[in-house]
Amino acid sequence: MSPKPFLQTTGNGDGTADRISHMYFIVGFLILYIAGIAIYRLYWHPLAAYPGPRLWSITRLPHAYYTLIGRLPYILTNLHEKYGPVIRIAPGELSYTSEDAWNDIYGRMQEGGSLVKDPKQFFAPPSGIHGIMTTPNLVDHARMRRNLSHAFSEKALREQEPIITKYFDKLITKLHETRGEPVDIVKMFNLVTFDVVGDLTFGESFNGLETSELHFWVADIFKFIKIGTITGLSLQFPPLDKILLFIASKSKAVREKEAQNRELITAKLMRRLNLSASRPDFLSQIQKTLNTPTGLNTNEAVETATTIIVGGSETTATLLSGALYYLCLSPSVLSKLTAEVRSAFTSESEINMVSVNSLDYMLAVLNETLRIFPPAPGSFPRIIPPQGSFVAGRFVPGNTVVAVNHWAASHQSSNFLRPFDFVPERWNGAPEYKDDKRKAAQPFSVGLRNCIGRTLAYAEMRVILARVLWGFDVELCEESKEWGKPMPIYVIYQKEPLMLRLRAVAR
Known part of the structure; x- marks a missing residue:
């Protein structure tokens, strides 16, 4: 058969x-x-021993989904509360919230050098040339930072103060013109901070305070950040990234918009670099060494200028908006800070970048706002070198992607007592909060790539907030009571208008 x-x-x-x-x-x-x-991936992968939800350990799809809908930092906060200070959030990626992880990932020089940026975090610029923020090359980053560091020093800030102050004056004038009617303070803070950083970068503002409207390039930047975050997910799912780039390259509208924005920034940059007169701004040193071996080339300068514009403005505007929102929700805190400001000065002209340093409670308010509403609430991934390294006291295998998530670290009950409560006193030595792990909140990051504009940011925040509280009684409008509810995050918050009434103080 x-x-x-x-x-x-x-x-x-x-x-x-x-x-x-x-x-x-x-x-x-x-x-x-x-x-x-x-x-x-669940049982034999080098990261199998790390806690975390099983589906996340098997595939990047949950991570990508929550990034796509703008809720990843909030989800990570919940996962860290459940699983602890280190969790596995993708087959080859770990997320941290502990104090010592900051230094191990971003600060400490590892054997073989500092941890490098994950190149899959950003699409490369169309020119293929990176600026100071996106370059994964540590040598290039150090060269660019050397050319910018003087412009962000305390000495440079004192020289820049007259330029900055004229925009603060315009802001206060605009706020007086509202005559107590509701005003979107998010928009007002964006106008002033973009005008300041535009002048300090290009020698000319974006004229936002003059027109009461965001320059089209600034408005486009907010759109591109969201689009870039979403399309950047494709880098984790090849060949989807190449397909998207091919489609974009064939889109006339995309090509024209990208060309328009690049031509604008390049034209502004070249006008500034071609000025013969010296001025105390961000490009003073770049101007001296442009297209030399120790300086930046033109494409690097264009990419770096874009980073400075966004990083030096939107984050400060976000922080100031958050500060006023939480102050309005906390009448006792608002009253205490207002009293400190109004008792420290006899006239508004006394409020400057030096005198505001005496406002101790204001510093506590700003630090608490930076914790509860960090302007850059996401993660900045780094890659463990091939030989592996220790992070937070535990050996991590080579080529693992690691990061501290800003929002999650600042909202962990293991780091802060009552982490979702706005309590400036935790920064002033209140005994109840003596066990808070304050170094877990690092809104400006740490190490070689920490925020170069930290000094400027604190100066702007202190002076603007002091002048607003000196000149106005602030009230939150009913339609903005829920403004601080978790808002979509695509690198930065997708903020709604924050409507306030600012009634001029009679003196």
Whole structure:
């Protein structure tokens, strides 16, 4: 008796059964392959011993989904509360919230050098040339930072103060013109901070305070950040990234918009660099060494200028908006800070970048706002070197992606007592909060890539907030009572208008 064939055909001999059998074989193989990968990642992967939700350990899809809808930092906060200060949030990625992780990931020089940026965090610029923020090359970053560091020093800030103050004056004038009617303070703070950083970068403002409207380039930047965050997810799912880039390259609208924005920033930059007169701004040193081996080339300067514009303005505007929102929700805190400001000065002209340093409670208010509403609430991934390294006291295998999530670290009950409460006193030595791990909140990051504009940011925040509270009684409008509820995050917050009434103080 002859054996039955492994694949039987149907009676009509058309091979349908063969095709169905092959299809079942392929589907079965794929199921076994996927199951094998899942089992490996759960039980035998080098990161298998780290806690975290199982599905996240198997695939990056949950991570990508919550990034896509702008809720990843909030989800990570919940996961860290459940699983602890280090969790596995993708097959090859760990998230941290502990104090010592900051220094191990971003600050300490590891064997073989500092941890490098994850190149899959950003699409490369169209020119292929990175600026100071996106370059993964530590040598290039150090060169760029050397050319900028003097412009962000305390000495430079004193020289820049007359330029900055004229925009603060314009802001206060604009606020007086509202005559107590509701005003979107988010927009007002964006106008002043973008005008300041525009002047300090290009030698000309964006004229936002003059027109009461955001310059189109500034408005486009907010859109591009969100789009860039979403499309950047494709870098984790090749060849989807190449498909998206191909589609974008064929889109006339995308090409024209990108060209328009690049031409604008390049034209502004070159006008500033071609000025013969010296001025105390961000490009003074770049101007001296442009296109030399120790300086930046033109493409690097363009990319770096864009970073400075966004990083030096939007984050400060966000912080100031958050500060006024939480102050309005905390009448006793608002009253205490207002009293400190109004008792420290006899006239508004006394409020400057030096005199505001005496406002101790204001510093506590700003530090608490930076904790509860960090302007850059996401993660900045780094890659463990091939030989592996220790992070937070535990060895991490090589090529693992690691990061501290700003929002999650600042809202962990293991780091802060009542982490969702706005309590400036925790920064002033209140005994109740003596066990807070304050170094877990690092809104300006740490190490070689920490925020170069920290000094400027604190100066702007202190002076603007002091002048607002000196000149106005502030009240939150009813429609903005829920403004601080978790808002979508795409690198920065997607903020709604924050409507306040600012009634001028009679003196």
